[in-house]
Amino acid sequence: MPPYCSACYDQKPDKRYVDFDAASDRGWADDGQAMDDLIICEDCLRSGAVHIDMCDTREIAAELERLRHENQRLKTQRDRSDTYSRKLEDTLRERPVPVELPTRPRRT
Numbered sequence: 001m002p003p004y005c006s007a008c009y010d011q012k013p014d015k016r017y018v019d020f021d022a023a024s025d026r027g028w029a030d031d032g033q034a035m036d037d038l039i040i041c042e043d044c045l046r047s048g049a050v051h052i053d054m055c056d057t058r059e060i061a062a063e064l065e066r067l068r069h070e071n072q073r074l075k076t077q078r079d080r081s082d083t084y085s086r087k088l089e090d091t092l093r094e095r096p097v098p099v100e101l102p103t104r105p106r107r108t
Contacts, residue, residue: 003037004029007044016042082107 002011006024022038040048046056086106092099 002041003039004033005041005044006038007040007048010041012041012043018042018045078107 002013002015002017003019004011005017009029018040020038020040023036024038
């Protein structure tokens with residue numbers, strides 16, 4: 001079992017813990033384990049970090065990845081639209097009876 005968290009007094013096997021290597025005399029746990037070290041679980045540490053405006057980099061990384069995928073999707077959509085309009089304009093230029101087409105700048 002992991003150590004007891006100095007903040008929430010819980011043992012969470014699926015969580016990581018930070019041992020601050022600092023002595024504290026908090027008595028004994030129900031199972032008789034001495035709680036003499038400052039050890040914080042990741043949930044309590046994250047909660048404390050939020051209070052001083054730290055942010056979770058995993059959330060930022062996930063949002064960045066989502067935005068990159070969305071950006072790529074939009075670029076692909078734009079390129080397909082450009083290709084379609086270019087082909088349409090070329091087709092209209094090739095008609096036997098000329099059609100007046102508005103000019104527009106081409107993307108590079």
